Amino acid sequence: xxxxxxxxxxxxxxxxxxxxxxxxxxxxxxxxxxxxxxxxxxxxxxxxxxxxxxxxxxxxxxxxxxxxxxxxxxxxxxxxxxxxxxxxxxxxxxxxxxx
Amino acid sequence: xxxxxxxxxxxxxxxxxxxxxxxxxxxxxxxxxxxxxxxxxxxxxxxxxxxxxxxxxxxxxxxxxxxxxxxxxxxxxxxxxxxxxxxxxxxxxxxxxxxxxxxxxxxxxxxxxxxxxxxxxxxxxxxxxxxxxxxxxxxxxxxxxxxxxxxxxxxxxxxxxxxxxxxxxxxxxxxxxxxxxxxxxxxxxxxxxxxxxxxxxxxxxxxxxxxxxxxxxxxxxxxxxxxxxxxxxxxxxxxxxxxxxxxxxxxxxxxxxxxxxxxxxxxxxxxxxxxxxxxxxxxxxxxxxxxxxxxxxxxxxxxxxxxxxxxxxxxxxxxxxxxxxxxxxxxxxxxxxxxxxxxxxxxxxxxxxxxxxxxxxxxxxxxxxxxxxxxxxxxxxxxxxxxxxxxxxxxxxxxxxxxxxxxxxxxxxxxxxxxxxxxxxxxxxxxxxxxxxxxxxxxxxxxxxxxxxxxxxxxxxx
Numbered sequence: 001x002x003x004x005x006x007x008x009x010x011x012x013x014x015x016x017x018x019x020x021x022x023x024x025x026x027x028x029x030x031x032x033x034x035x036x037x038x039x040x041x042x043x044x045x046x047x048x049x050x051x052x053x054x055x056x057x058x059x060x061x062x063x064x065x066x067x068x069x070x071x072x073x074x075x076x077x078x079x080x081x082x083x084x085x086x087x088x089x090x091x092x093x094x095x096x097x098x099x
Numbered sequence: 100x101x102x103x104x105x106x107x108x109x110x111x112x113x114x115x116x117x118x119x120x121x122x123x124x125x126x127x128x129x130x131x132x133x134x135x136x137x138x139x140x141x142x143x144x145x146x147x148x149x150x151x152x153x154x155x156x157x158x159x160x161x162x163x164x165x166x167x168x169x170x171x172x173x174x175x176x177x178x179x180x181x182x183x184x185x186x187x188x189x190x191x192x193x194x195x196x197x198x199x200x201x202x203x204x205x206x207x208x209x210x211x212x213x214x215x216x217x218x219x220x221x222x223x224x225x226x227x228x229x230x231x232x233x234x235x236x237x238x239x240x241x242x243x244x245x246x247x248x249x250x251x252x253x254x255x256x257x258x259x260x261x262x263x264x265x266x267x268x269x270x271x272x273x274x275x276x277x278x279x280x281x282x283x284x285x286x287x288x289x290x291x292x293x294x295x296x297x298x299x300x301x302x303x304x305x306x307x308x309x310x311x312x313x314x315x316x317x318x319x320x321x322x323x324x325x326x327x328x329x330x331x332x333x334x335x336x337x338x339x340x341x342x343x344x345x346x347x348x349x350x351x352x353x354x355x356x357x358x359x360x361x362x363x364x365x366x367x368x369x370x371x372x373x374x375x376x377x378x379x380x381x382x383x384x385x386x387x388x389x390x391x392x393x394x395x396x397x398x399x400x401x402x403x404x405x406x407x408x409x410x411x412x413x414x415x416x417x418x419x420x421x422x423x424x425x426x427x428x429x430x431x432x433x434x435x436x437x438x439x440x441x442x443x444x445x446x447x448x449x450x451x452x453x454x455x456x457x458x459x460x461x462x463x464x465x466x467x468x469x470x471x472x473x474x475x476x477x478x479x480x481x482x483x484x485x486x487x488x489x490x491x492x493x494x495x496x497x498x499x500x501x502x503x504x505x506x507x508x509x510x511x512x513x514x515x516x517x518x519x520x521x522x523x524x525x526x527x528x529x530x531x532x533x534x535x536x537x538x539x540x541x542x543x544x545x546x547x548x549x550x551x552x553x554x555x556x557x558x559x560x561x
Contacts, residue, residue, distance in 0.1 A: 027432075030495055
């Protein structure tokens with residue numbers, strides 16, 4: 001399965017990542033190298049309905065649904081690139097669907 | 100000695116490391132060290148780590164220093180809270196010495212992928228210290244601090260520990276709270292420890308381990324208690340997985356491992372060959388699962404709420420794209436793209452589904468070996484000693500294969516450590532012990548017993 005420059009550009013779009021056109025050929029080559037490498041897992045056959053293996057607790061621990069102070073050393077206004085009247089300021093929302 | 104005197108000495112050593120050009124630190128100041136010392140000197144007597152200076156990999160958040168993760172996208176970010184591990188270190192009397200350099204967002208095996216420059220190996224500036232926790236490893240190896248925190252997703256503490264000739268311990272998944280560790284691959288990430296000796300690393304791990312209500316993935320087990328090193332290894336069965344000793348293993352690495360195997364046998368351990376046939380799939384499995392999780396975790400860096408923002412004309416998506424396109428370095432971009440690709444419609448079953456199945460088989464191999472009566476596994480930590488800077492940056496897969504022996508334990512969630520064994524052509528070589536889940540105590544005591552019978556500064560002759 002080979003990854004084309006068009007696929008890389010589409011994936012970059014899905015990932016909200018600007019990619020310079022000049023970088024596309026080398027990125028495509030590297031993506032093919034990595035994807036070609038991980039394809040060796042096909043040797044193991046079809047996964048079927050494999051359950052995902054995750055170490056750690058077998059069940060999600062629950063805690064009382066109580067509001068607790070977060071104890072933050074500084075407010076969001078001190079961290080955000082732009083913060084006005086309790087809101088994070090960003091440019092206007094454009095069309096979120098692909099043309 | 101007072102904490103204030105310790106702080107002065109550590110400051111002098113940090114300044115010397117910077118002067119030597121190790122580039123192992125991202126933030127430290129004498130004023131911050133003095134403040135740490137004043138806090139410790141005012142504490143009541145006691146504290147398991149009293150006056151121990153500890154370096155922190157710069158992906159653990161602190162309210163005093165910036166947390167950059169080695170990335171331009173977090174340049175200037177100062178967290179509003181402290182990581183649980185940092186609070187526990189401080190409560191035990193430790194001094195936070197500095198924030199240490201790392202591969203950007205902990206993605207790399209050489210610490211060449213930091214936006215703030217590569218870290219130099221303390222013994223040879225032309226070589227890499229390993230990664231991604233290369234700054235923490237280099238600081239311990241250079242004698243700047245006796246211990247440091249790093250993090251592992253796929254071997255990022257054990258591999259640099261092997262390269263730098265220090266002890267690196269990765270606990271069981273769930274043993275140490277990740278609250279305040281910047282997320283990379285959430286089913287894999289573990290805060291881990293570097294020390295000059297097994298005992299020092301074990302003391303630090305004991306302090307930071309234990310359940311935390313702020314991290315739902317911590318397991319409710321009592322905190323680790325450091326155990327004394329046994330005089331002999333009578334009754335201990337150590338498995339040698341044949342797939343980890345391939346015929347083309349670096350001769351210096353093989354010689355160092357042979358030496359350690361001989362010492363374990365002399366100490367009374369029973370050594371048996373075992374097979375972990377699916378471990379050969381660990382690196383490709385890892386390079387599907389970790390990027391997939393990273394692509395999701397790193398979606399939060401968008402220039403809207405914190406970190407750097409690239410201001411552009413256009414809508415909010417233009418802001419996201421420009422901020423992320425400009426803010427992330429090449430390796431992080433590659434992994435976000437690979438992660439997005441393997442999760443995308445039409446491909447997720449072929450890649451992510453297969454990787455999940457392979458992960459289960461890798462973990463089953465380990466549980467089978469332990470069920471057969473093996474207490475611990477011994478392997479080389481890395482396939483080679485420290486390589487030269489630039490040697491693997493042109494081929495991402497060659498870089499990934501530097502973690503071939505370490506990342507299986509991450510996929511299986513097992514505790515593992517790297518112990519300095521000997522040198523090969525002057526460069527340190529580490530050996531790895533892997534234990535069943537939550538058997539850190541036994542793993543550390545066997546390592547401490549073996550450590551007493553090794554000379555890591557001696558050359559291992561093939």
